[in-house]
Amino acid sequence: MKKQLFALLFALVPFTALAAGGAAVPYSMTPDLQDQASLQRGMQLFTNYCMGCHSLEHQRFARAAEDLGMPQDLVEENLIFSSDLAFNDQMHNAMAAEDAENWFGAAAPDLTLEARLRGTDWIYSYLLSFYKDPSRPTGVNNAVFELVAMPNVLEPLQGVQEMVCAESDRPHGHAELDPLTGKYQSCEVLQVTRPGAMEPEEFEEAVYDLTNFLAYVGEPSKLQAQALGPKVLIFIFIFGVIAYLLKREYWRDIH
Numbered sequence: 001m002k003k004q005l006f007a008l009l010f011a012l013v014p015f016t017a018l019a020a021g022g023a024a025v026p027y028s029m030t031p032d033l034q035d036q037a038s039l040q041r042g043m044q045l046f047t048n049y050c051m052g053c054h055s056l057e058h059q060r061f062a063r064a065a066e067d068l069g070m071p072q073d074l075v076e077e078n079l080i081f082s083s084d085l086a087f088n089d090q091m092h093n094a095m096a097a098e099d100a101e102n103w104f105g106a107a108a109p110d111l112t113l114e115a116r117l118r119g120t121d122w123i124y125s126y127l128l129s130f131y132k133d134p135s136r137p138t139g140v141n142n143a144v145f146e147l148v149a150m151p152n153v154l155e156p157l158q159g160v161q162e163m164v165c166a167e168s169d170r171p172h173g174h175a176e177l178d179p180l181t182g183k184y185q186s187c188e189v190l191q192v193t194r195p196g197a198m199e200p201e202e203f204e205e206a207v208y209d210l211t212n213f214l215a216y217v218g219e220p221s222k223l224q225a226q227a228l229g230p231k232v233l234i235f236i237f238i239f240g241v242i243a244y245l246l247k248r249e250y251w252r253d254i255h
């Protein structure tokens with residue numbers, strides 16, 4: 001019996017948790033697919049700031065609107081900018097891949113499965129880690145994706161971020177912990193030196209929403225699965241009680 005119990009417990013270990021990993025990134029976030037307001041803001045940011053270059057080939061506007069609780073006219077008026085795109089279309093981008101290669105030296109990849117490929121911590125960290133680097137053609141580099149070809153398209157919101165020598169609560173790059181202050185001394189600290197339209201916390205929230213939206217796009221059926229889960233458990237419980245009562249009824253005369 002004990003052995004069977006162990007086998008059962010083992011089967012319940014979430015393997016996805018074990019499979020996750022990869023290189024350490026400076027920030028982490030936990031997606032919340034139940035937070036519709038966050039997902040809606042994320043979609044709005046995506047269509048405004050990212051869809052000029054990136055597509056979501058496997059995601060339709062209509063499906064996202066339904067899942068995120070947005071009416072069709074609102075999506076058509078505010079989130080579809082290209083006259084070539086309709087409500088039932090996939091979320092294609094406006095730019096041809098060859099143009100991106102010519103302009104940026106790299107094609108902007110489709111991001112439908114990006115959250116599954118890189119993980120949400122990576123995307124979140126990546127979007128927060130652009131910093132000024134005049135030696136780059138785009139004027140920026142990225143602490144998570146070195147020599148990246150993408151410009152920092154969120155700069156109007158974030159402001160200009162630079163890599164400076166400073167004390168920090170978080171370890172950055174080759175940071176050294178100062179045992180007296182408990183802070184890290186490093187010359188790889190990212191700091192906003194010219195403010196943008198958003199305060200740093202506000203910007204982190206916007207990037208959270210954007211990453212949350214990409215997490216949803218990677219697994220849209222997860223939203224339905226999560227909603228279905230409790231119902232299935234309730235059904236199993238009620239069915240279990242009925243089965244037990246039935247069993248008692250059947251065996252009563254035999255015992």
Ligand code: HEC
Nearest residue numbers: 049050052053104106107108109114123147148149150153
């Ligand atoms: C002006 C065009 C452009 C815009 C707008 C843009 N990107 Fe990019 N993005 C690129 C290019 C080009 C790359 C490829 C970079 C490379 O390979 O060096 C890229 C790469 C990425 C990657 C990494 C892909 C990988 O290799 O795994 C992510 C994630 C990403 N972009 C997210 C975003 C998000 C989110 C937005 C909106 C806030 C956005 N991008 C807006 C051009 C753009």
